[in-house]
Amino acid sequence: MRVRKLTFAALAVAAGLSLTACQNDDDAMAQNDPPAASAGSSSGGGKDSAGKGSGGQGTAAGTGSGENGKIGKCRTDDLDISATDSTIDGDTEGTVAVQLKNGGGRDCVLSGYAGVDLKTSAGSLSAERTGEKSTPMTLKDGKSVYFGVTYPINKSGGSGVRVTALVVTPPDETKSFSVEWPGAATLPATDGSGSPVKVGPMGSAGQGD
Incomplete structure (x- = not known):
């Protein structure tokens, strides 16, 4: 009976060491993963290089619309x-x-x-x-x-x-x-x-x- 208890205790200690090792491996992998895309990046629906929303539409050239959609004066x-x-x-x-x-x-x-x-x-x-x-x-x-x-x-x-x-x-x-x-x-x-x-x-x- 004493032998069985010692054997169980040894198994429990081994399992605990194994779990700790797995957690350490997970932590190391997490550190090597690339950072998640932050809000405001091009993949997150932010602004592109022209300064307009990536999902929006700019003013079409030649429509006569100027800043804020206003029509310019006749030249x-x-x-x-x-x-x-x-x-x-x-x-x-x-x-x-x-x-x-x-x-x-x-x-x-x-x-x-x-x-x-x-x-x-x-x-x-x-x-x-x-x-x-x-x-x-x-x-x-x-x-x-x-x-x-x-x-x-x-x-x-x-x-x-x-x-x-x-x-x-x-x-x-x-x-x-x-x-x-x-x-x-x-x-x-x-x-x-x-x-x-x-x-x-x-x-x-x-x-x-």
């Missing part, structure tokens, strides 16, 4: 600018319709008045705003908007002031574009008390296309 280089005579028989004033066509490949925003200057034989003549209310508008790619330029008709019988060109500066831009003047060849001479040429806001002429 002079994106616009095809032309002008046509829109004077109707019997009008007391001459009218020129200026067309701004968006050819920039993206939608853009226009707001307010364009700058308008007439190049004449007597120097540059700046148009004055009519004062009409202007509402910001989104000009779709390939579409046009028009505004009107009015001027006095030369009925003085004299030679008047010869107009050589129309210079247009889109709203909020500094780069200008010169086009051929399509209106009457001359303006009546003025006493310099104010500009006889008036410019309306975006959308003040024509229907667009």
Whole structure:
């Protein structure tokens, strides 16, 4: 009976040593394992090198959307600018319709008045705003908007002031574009008390296309 008890005790000690050895082996293996992926890594749905979520979508190029999805303003280089005579028989004033066509490949925003200057034989003549209310508008790619330029008709019988060109500066831009003047060849001479040429806001002429 004593022999059996000693044998059992020996087996228990051996089992304990074996368990301790297995635990040590497990600890060593755990130390050699690579660290788990931390939150915020590329495999954890964090940000990629472009700074956007790996599961999200960035702004597509050429859509006209800028920061925070806003549509940018229309640039002079994106616009095809032309002008046509829109004077109707019997009008007391001459009218020129200026067309701004968006050819920039993206939608853009226009707001307010364009700058308008007439190049004449007597120097540059700046148009004055009519004062009409202007509402910001989104000009779709390939579409046009028009505004009107009015001027006095030369009925003085004299030679008047010869107009050589129309210079247009889109709203909020500094780069200008010169086009051929399509209106009457001359303006009546003025006493310099104010500009006889008036410019309306975006959308003040024509229907667009």
